[in-house]
Amino acid sequence: MSLRVRNAPGLAWGAGGCAALVFAVLLSGPVAAQAVKSKGKSVTGAVPVAAASAPRAGDVLAGARKSDDERCQECHGVDGHGFDQSASSEGRHPKLGGLPADYIVKQIADFRSGARKHDVMTVMARTVDPADIVDIAAYFASQKPMQGDGQGDNPLGRKLFDSGDPARGVDACVSCHGPAGKGIAGMGAASPPIGGQEWRYLEKQLLDWRSGDRSNSRDGVMNRIAKSLSDEDVRALANYLAGQR
Numbered sequence: 403m404s405l406r407v408r409n410a411p412g413l414a415w416g417a418g419g420c421a422a423l424v425f426a427v428l429l430s431g432p433v434a435a436q437a438v439k440s441k442g443k444s445v446t447g448a449v450p451v452a453a454a455s456a457p458r459a460g461d462v463l464a465g466a467r468k469s470d471d472e473r474c475q476e477c478h479g480v481d482g483h484g485f486d487q488s489a490s491s492e493g494r495h496p497k498l499g500g501l502p503a504d505y506i507v508k509q510i511a512d513f514r515s516g517a518r519k520h521d522v523m524t525v526m527a528r529t530v531d532p533a534d535i536v537d538i539a540a541y542f543a544s545q546k547p548m549q550g551d552g553q554g555d556n557p558l559g560r561k562l563f564d565s566g567d568p569a570r571g572v573d574a575c576v577s578c579h580g581p582a583g584k585g586i587a588g589m590g591a592a593s594p595p596i597g598g599q600e601w602r603y604l605e606k607q608l609l610d611w612r613s614g615d616r617s618n619s620r621d622g623v624m625n626r627i628a629k630s631l632s633d634e635d636v637r638a639l640a641n642y643l644a645g646q647r
């Protein structure tokens with residue numbers, strides 16, 4: 403929802419969930435006046451809103467420095483590639499290298515608003531200036547794509563990833579996450595790379611999507627997909643994905 407609001411600032415008041423009000427306004431007619439008014443406002447008065455909704459290209463060099471100053475590198479690795487400890491407790495810290503910048507910005511905004519919950523990351527997201535996050539995201543996005551350990555030959559994981567299980571409502575992951583989970587070019591936040599990500603992190607996210615502890619995907623798509631995955635499916639998918647080079 404927050405994504406949609408950012409993309410369509412003119413609709414923000416309606417997207418807040420007050421469908422009845424939208425309907426009433428549409429029926430009673432002052433729509434044109436409203437539109438003209440808000441258009442005038444966005445040109446003259448509403449500069450901060452316009453600035454916040456128009457994505458600024460991040461500064462990679464500034465992001466390198468800020469991600470060090472803000473201590474992101476301590477948990478996510480200097481280049482966003484973690485510490486090669488996928489199966490240890492450090493593996494709960496996801497790799498960020500090569501994630502689309504708009505995906506990183508969205509996650510931080512979701513941690514900040516509470517749409518995505520995690521004790522440490524909520525604090526991090528609330529203390530870092532959103533303008534700095536744009537640079538930090540550009541820095542991690544500019545790093546090489548994440549690489550797995552090459553041990554991902556898990557037949558069940560591969561089958562679920564490539565074909566899903568239509569009988570249980572599990573969509574094929576490949577359609578949104580791309581071949582081997584490497585993301586689909588140009589789709590940005592709608593297609594985060596997951597192939598080569600840390601094993602423990604992947605397992606936790608799938609369990610969180612399944613239980614609803616994480617629920618920040620658009621229209622709840624990941625909750626619907628993970629709903630009927632068994633523990634065995636989750637482990638198989640994490641194995642397959644963590645291994646993809």
Ligand code: HEC
Binds near residue numbers: 523
């Ligand atoms: C003390 C360790 C720690 C620090 C410091 C830290 N993170 Fe995190 N970060 C984590 C953990 C753990 C997670 C996984 C959260 C979960 O399980 O949902 C995470 C998740 C994330 C995610 C979500 C990744 C994804 O694939 O969805 C992003 C983006 C992120 N961190 C960015 C940052 C940035 C930017 C900073 C610095 C401002 C930062 N982190 C500092 C530990 C940390």
Ligand code: HEC
Binds near residue numbers: 496573593
């Ligand atoms: C219809 C598109 C779609 C399909 C199909 C899909 N996903 Fe996703 N997935 C997404 C989107 C979009 C996100 C990012 C949600 C957000 O904004 O936080 C995501 C996020 C994830 C994440 C968290 C990534 C991270 O860095 O935190 C994992 C893990 C994941 N998906 C695994 C899967 C698996 C496994 C399957 C197949 C069983 C699958 N997805 C199928 C769209 C999809």
